[in-house]
Amino acid sequence: MSTPGIFFLVVGPSGAGKDTLIDGARAALAAGGRHVFAIRVITRPADAGGEQHTAVSEAQFTADEQAGRFLITWSAHGLRYGLPASLADELRAGRHVIANGSRAAIAELAARVPRLVVLHVAAERAALADRIRGRGREEGEQVARRLEREVNLTVPHGVQVIDILNNGTVGEGVEKLLSALDHAQRSLRVVRYPIDTWRERVAYLPPGSVVSAADYLGPGRISIEGDSRSITACVHVAETGPVLADDEIGLSVHAFESLALPQGTRVSIRRTPAPDSRQALREKIQGHPLSEAQYALLLEDILQGRYPDSEVAAFLVAATRSLSDSEVVALARVRASFMPRIDWNEPIVVDKHSMGGIPGSRITLIVIPVVAAHGLAIPKTSSRAITSAAGTADAMEAVARVDLTAAEVRETVRRTRGCIAWNGRLNHSALDDVMNHITRPLGIDSNRWSVASILSKKLSAGSTHVIVDLPWGPQAKLKTLAEASELARLFETVGDALGLVVQAHPTDGSAPIGRGIGPALEVQDVLQVLGNGLAAPADLRTKALTFAGHILAWDPALGSFQAGLARAEELLLSGAAHEKFEQIVDAQGRRPSPVRPAALAHPVHALGNGRIRHIDIARISEVARRAGAPADKAAGIHLAAGLGDEVAGGQVLYTIHASAASDLEAAAQLAEQASGVSQGHS
Template sequence: MAQGIFFFVVGPSGAGKDSLIEGARAHLEEAGRYVFARRTITRSAGAPGEDHHGVTEAQFRALVNAGEFLITWEAHGLSYGLSIDLLTALSNGRNVIANGSRKMIRELAGLVPRLIVVEVTASVDVLAARILARGRETALQARARVMRQVEPLPVDIETIRVSNDGALEQGISRFIHALANATERLRLRRVPLSTGLERVAYLPMHSAFLSAADYLGSSKVDLLAEGKSLSVQIHGMDAAALLASDEIGLSEEAFAHWGVAEGAEIALRRTPSPASRQALMQKVQGQELGEAEYEMLLRDIIEGRYTDGEISAFLVSATRSLSDAEVVALAKVRTRFTPVMHWDRPIVVDKHSMGGVPGSRITLLVVPIVAAHGMAMPKTSSRAITSAAGTADAMESVARVDLTAEQVQRCVEQAGACIAWNGRLNHSAVDDVMNAITRPLGIDSNRWSVASILSKKLTAGSTHVVVDLPYGPRTKLKTQAQARELGDLFERVGAGLGLTVVAFATDGSRPIGRGIGPALEVRDVRAVLANDPQAPRDLRDKAIFFAGQILAWDPAVGSVEVGRQLAEKLLTNGQANAAFERIIDAQGRKVPVLPGPLTYSVRASVEGWVSELDGWRIGEIARRAGAPADKSAGIDLMVGQGDQVQEGQCLYLIHGANAADLDSASVLARMSNGVTITPLL
């Protein structure tokens, strides 16, 4: 025999829980399917209110000691208890309805076979009016009582909501209807219809158990069975041959994905939960949300319970109004959707750059410098989205980067560090959903980005993080003031997360290094590590600056100045170069990708001096040549900003391995090559 459901009724004072329960008793108790729990309370049995078993405090304690209660709680100076006998009713297949306290939900969920919370609600004005009608409180007291903060309902426990802000008969009808929907089960059937990526369930239009029309629309519904849930879009079906009146059908793809046996009993739950939808609406209206609300919202968004339009509205609002506390809350919540790496070290360091500067591959220098000193740096990096190379793209030209968490652990043990792709490590399911909407709409938010970035540092197990914030005409941050403001936010939010974060505004007005594209950038890195006199000085200097900041976190180093001196020493004596080779071996050495054999020379049209290098345009040309997918493709800069050039002198070489891509890049360069030359007077 299937066990019954425990309906735990909660709601604020004045919501009318007792009235709804008594109204339902009159309609349902005689049939014998429901048991209406009679609470034991430490007040006299003749007191106004619900029908209860009144006892003294001493009698209540004696019942507790005798094990007579399933649960007990304290409220308003009274003790409440529900009988242990209710478990027997549940085991006999009867459903229990009990008036309770929301603070006991979690405990009760662990004691009964299936718990459904019934939240009875009403507007603030209705609640206050009902409390006033009792004649026990003033208008001010009643208002204060209904406005007080209440503990949010657990997001992982099935909840149904009943509005009771109208006539009592209407509220009772809603309450009974909610109970019926929860108790009537449908049998699962596989429907021979294909819906592609969309997960669809079908309800018979003339069901004897529920109204299919109640579930149609854009909102999704959760199916519950065998401890599993599946979020689906509901469609109606009027075909008795395919779907009986007591069945629910699943499309071929949804059935295969869920893995629940055909014929299983299915329960339906509307999604998102009322509490989740209320949180979303509050954010859309610009209100501040807390950690629990963001966890509930992001989980529903990831699991497909909101439409793209609803997510877009939420994101647009979130880009406009996120407090520091909300950024901290978002970062904490995001870590719960990604595995966290743990390290048995007091200091684990990391570096992040907001990017936008072509050729600035300083991470491939900072990591081996830090590793050469003996500090742990499990660096996880992204691939390029709009640039000619990301850190992972560049590293992949010499080593494997698609590492598992276990392989990262091994690399750090062997080499002190790694430079891995974050796609297999702290890849964010939240970003998958959000980016699919934000990128086409052009939605961007520095505050949202800070939460995303620092959550990934937390999941990587970092304790100390340095942040590079380039600013310039073509970067994300246009001015030094914007970069400094964002740096302050990084540091404040980092402190709120228990991280040590320092951020620096850096000049992003021009490319750094000579190479732009994976193989060419690694060539520059190797030149710096090998102390080649022709190595790009700007790349070396910036790497030493950031490595010095990180090394200063070692108590044995003590200061940033000493840290910089140490970083330069580790480069000069070859220890950083040796550390880089150890990291490559630990990750899995590959035959190095060399710059593409096909080249096109972009030359100066006039004599003069280089007044501007447009890194964004030059990077675009590198991408047209095939970077970063073609790791040999890119641009080799032959001049720097401020250099004097002759007419016909080579400004840069475009490298590639595909003639068609190279031709396309050369056409783009002839239209506008990204190098501004001011003629000599």
């Protein structure tokens, strides 16, 4: 059985040109056989001029109406109008009906036809008056009364309305009407299709789709548009169940949620044209530099899903191989434009970033309260761990809320001058989601690309001064001092071009910093440093004070690193930094019970005597993660011995903590295979 046709009701004020446009469409579509143009029955003489119609007397009209020969009738201007009941047969046969009708009849007609689309033709008042006079049926006051007559265009839910402004030539008006007919005939009803394609947006069309599914197959994308929302998706033909009607489009779970329109909403589709940015993509793949304008076009099209993953991957591979300093600046500016900008209205707003990769090293939780206690604004947003045992946000979450809104961050900074929040709700980058979906499985990484990403977020966060920690070492992200120094130069160069004051410092990344590895265990180290405890890890304290000293040197009242370091030590020793940390925790929302290191523990012992020559940071992190970190904030490792320490056989090297016995057993087995701690004789 064929899909029923659409009833197109052409409405609008007198003089809008409805009959003229319909005549033009009739001439254009006559040969196709898919469209039927209704001839109205009117109680008006056949020689009255104007549209072609069937003239009947009042008595005949009443008799036909009582006999059920009309699909619908209405009255206007002292006349009776009717559309033949036979039009319903045309609709059932799959043909589309176009009829000149009354705005007042829309609701009744919608209940009598399978699908009603209203084509609302309008024109400016002067054009309406000229056309009414040109018909020769009304003059003077009659024309004025016609123009004053207004009927509100109200339509039932589900009835599509397409507006056509007919102010131009007849040819232009007919073209608009034909375009509206085509648009409606190609519209489809959205259906949530029960297939989860994860991050891939997929649309499903039935083999007999009204839009000819074969026209949209291929490696490209289609645009799905409706109610001021649109997405792009690739197209599959659904030849098996769930069965789709000919005028339906099924959307995978992710596509349906992305479009965010109710099921049954009418949408239109079109093949996404080759993006304007395609030439830029090709140039980058060939190794050529791109301008900021080219990156703006290209990244927007990538973000909107207008390229298949294969082409995005090729672009990213090329970008990892060749990005000039000016391109990194351009990328940072473009990326920042995709995120909301926070304006703090302060001369100095500080931020800190670390390239990470080193277990422990939770200096941020010390630096922020030191700097805030001095009085500089330092709204710090941090990430959660991806491959490590803890990120800054994971550690802070052991004692306080970190999923703050922008308003909550502002309030926290207003009250305490600092915060340590998760960046997922603040300067989250949708572009990163798209890129990471491709880069992580392929292992694509680029320090230069990372500089653009990091500094774009600092720019959008309203920072004016940024300090960057660049750990380097055999197992760090940066392998050599030369590599770290070159990246420091790039950070500072790009920052300057963006109007930021950036200092980047290469640091020792050959071993863990501090004793704890895992959220609660790292916070334990932090609190020992802030509390000036005798057991506080000296390396963590020294590194935190060094970075705090560099930051405080930006205060014109201090002006040098030596003065900044002295001030940082003063704030730490006096307890002001510890007090500030507790204020920040309270402002963000203190946990009712802070997370403590898990009670289940397993010691890992040295196999013999000797000095610790190497700590395998990748292995140590893997053991901590196997114990449950960072998802289990109580899990992780506490190091009992550090690099260079002399240990005896049987001495505890580190203790594994876990909340579940199965996790503890799995981590202990991993440590037994290889502890990650290497010894050598003195």
